[in-house]
Amino acid sequence: MTRLDNRQIDQLRPINIKLGVVKSADGSCYLEWGRNIVIATVHGPKPMFPKHLADSTKAVIDYRYRMAPFSVSDRKNPVPGKRDKEISLVSGFALEKAIDLEQFPNTVIDINSIILSADAGTRAAALTAASLACADAGLPMKGLVSAVASGRANGEFVLDLTKDEEDTFDAVDTAIGVLMPQNEIVLMQMDGFVNQKDWKKIISVGVKGAEKVYELQKKAILEKYPLEGDLQ
Ligand code: UDP
Numbered sequence: 017m018t019r020l021d022n023r024q025i026d027q028l029r030p031i032n033i034k035l036g037v038v039k040s041a042d043g044s045c046y047l048e049w050g051r052n053i054v055i056a057t058v059h060g061p062k063p064m065f066p067k068h069l070a071d072s073t074k075a076v077i078d079y080r081y082r083m084a085p086f087s088v089s090d091r092k093n094p095v096p097g098k099r100d101k102e103i104s105l106v107s108g109f110a111l112e113k114a115i116d117l118e119q120f121p122n123t124v125i126d127i128n129s130i131i132l133s134a135d136a137g138t139r140a141a142a143l144t145a146a147s148l149a150c151a152d153a154g155l156p157m158k159g160l161v162s163a164v165a166s167g168r169a170n171g172e173f174v175l176d177l178t179k180d181e182e183d184t185f186d187a188v189d190t191a192i193g194v195l196m197p198q199n200e201i202v203l204m205q206m207d208g209f210v211n212q213k214d215w216k217k218i219i220s221v222g223v224k225g226a227e228k229v230y231e232l233q234k235k236a237i238l239e240k241y242p243l244e245g246d247l248q
Contacts, residue, residue: 020181029049032047034047041149041153050137052135054132055129057128058153063122064124067122070123077108078108079105083131083138103139107143114161139191139205148233148237162226164226167181173217187207188208188218189206
């Protein structure tokens with residue numbers, strides 16, 4: 017069974033990743049994922065201002081997910097709404113799991129993901145890119161967050177839904193972030209209604225998809241930072 021865009025049910029859209037594209041940032045990542053385009057940047061760790069927001073035991077992550085006004089055909093209001101704030105908050109919690117924050121008390125790490133073009137699955141693409149930008153910044157990483165959407169469309173359990181699939185009559189759309197290689201789910205959000213049995217299938221499709229995303233993330237890191245000699 018193929019899909020509206022002729023993919024197999026467990027097939028990701030084409031993903032293209034490049035690290036270090038924003039030279040003014042400490043770390044950055046450009047990511048194309050089907051018709052989604054994301055740029056993620058990292059600035060910091062740097063001293064937290066105002067100081068009362070600092071944590072004396074660890075760095076604070078300030079993650080912001082935003083869609084550019086031109087990212088969709090109906091101009092997106094650039095003022096962050098409830099959706100942007102919720103995505104930023106929960107994705108920030110996921111990133112906290114991936115970084116050894118205790119090394120940088122009283123600091124803040126600013127992480128921004130801007131969606132330049134959107135076709136569903138943007139929060140997953142943004143989180144995947146943000147985690148790579150953190151690695152590019154040389155932050156001490158416990159792992160990478162590999163994120164993807166899975167769900168149901170036209171009666172099939174599918175990986176990486178497009179906007180057309182998200183708009184089908186029976187759509188269920190779940191965003192999953194997995195800390196890899198630990199295989200620990202650090203983000204899960206869902207739109208739609210589903211029973212427990214189908215839910216388990218959707219999660220299983222998502223977790224397998226996240227493993228594929230992880231392989232592409234590792235490849236992108238090795239392209240910029242090739243291993244030498246015995247480590248290769
Ligand atoms: N979208 C839009 N305007 C908005 C929010 C979303 O046109 O204000 C579109 C955009 O293409 C987005 C898709 O709807 O990728 C699905 O949005 P959703 O909230 O499900 O998040 P996503 O799947 O992108 O993580």
